[in-house]
């Protein structure tokens with residue numbers, strides 16, 4: 198889950214769709230961001246980009262409707278803010294079924310997830326965010342749920358213990374993760390559909406900006422929308438938060454209409470650069486280049502030097518830097534590319550000679 202924006206624990210705005218239930222979550226909560234909800238697409242047709250994913254989901258939806266059966270269990274993975282929660286919300290709206298939302302860290306023991314399972318109505322959706330953080334014991338508890346729609350409950354203790362099979366209604370589990378690699382094989386295999394969400398193209402983000410400007414009752418020129426899109430790290434959630442900031446800036450400093458010069462000034466003020474990198478992204482590249490001489494270095498060393506959590510780097514900072522090839526991952530750790538040096542206005546070092554050249558003298562010994 199992104200640290201940039203609030204998590205969603207159900208209870209969307211009134212009229213937000215059929216039967217959305219609130220869910221208890223023990224974690225420290227960021228304040229609910231009603232604005233994020235307001236900008237979220239509600240129907241598949243409103244979803245921008247991710248065309249291949251949307252098409253596969255529309256087929257699953259149609260099959261589910263025609264057969265009168267629940268959707269298959271679906272796993273969404275990808276960096277924060279790319280639309281995992283949005284797709285879950287859209288599927289529940291399209292089918293008109295109940296949606297319950299929770300997250301891996303809130304489900305510490307079997308008793309925490311049991312009410313969701315026993316309360317799930319036929320065809321409904323249970324959305325589990327950060328599913329990679331589900332404890333092993335809870336994970337194993339939901340295997341029979343996902344396969345046979347039953348839970349095995351142990352009653353009593355020791356010699357008197359016995360297992361009772363409790364049948365459940367047929368429903369759908371949608372899991373979301375920023376770390377599909379951390380999911381165990383057996384859990385991953387129980388999802389019939391695996392959908393990976395990719396960063397968005399600038400044109401797609403520009404469309405999202407233009408549509409959401411309308412929802413925020415502001416106006417934006419085409420080139421301003423492009424500028425915002427270019428500076429949003431391929432991420433709709435960032436496009437939304439940057440649009441809100443630029444809108445406020447336009448109201449405070451001009452007549453409220455967002456033009457390209459306004460967008461540029463507002464984003465410069467927020468220290469978002471022309472590539473969309475923010476202070477933390479640049480600090481990452483600077484640390485890698487200045488402290489670790491461009492790498493390779495491990496993410497733990499980077500996190501300790503920058504005094505940030507490893508998860509923040511791996512989940513939020515690195516995916517986009519990798520995608521834009523500012524850094525590469527090697528077996529020995531992260532390494533800055535020539536593009537990273539150039540972005541900071543530094544001269545890139547001579548590339549290392551290829552491995553076999555280094556070894557050559559020995560070949561002739």
Ligand SMILES: Nc1ncnc2c1ncn2[C@@H]1O[C@H](COP(=O)(O)OP(=O)(O)OP(=O)(O)O)[C@@H](O)[C@H]1O
Pocket residue numbers: 198199233234236237238243244245246247276277278279280281282283284326373375405433434437
């Ligand atoms: N395909 C899309 N089209 C239009 N807007 C989108 C799309 N995907 C996401 N958004 C916008 O971005 C916001 C954030 O998306 P969402 O909450 O679904 O991300 P997420 O992948 O669930 O993030 P996290 O991993 O942090 O939970 C949404 O509120 C919505 O406004």
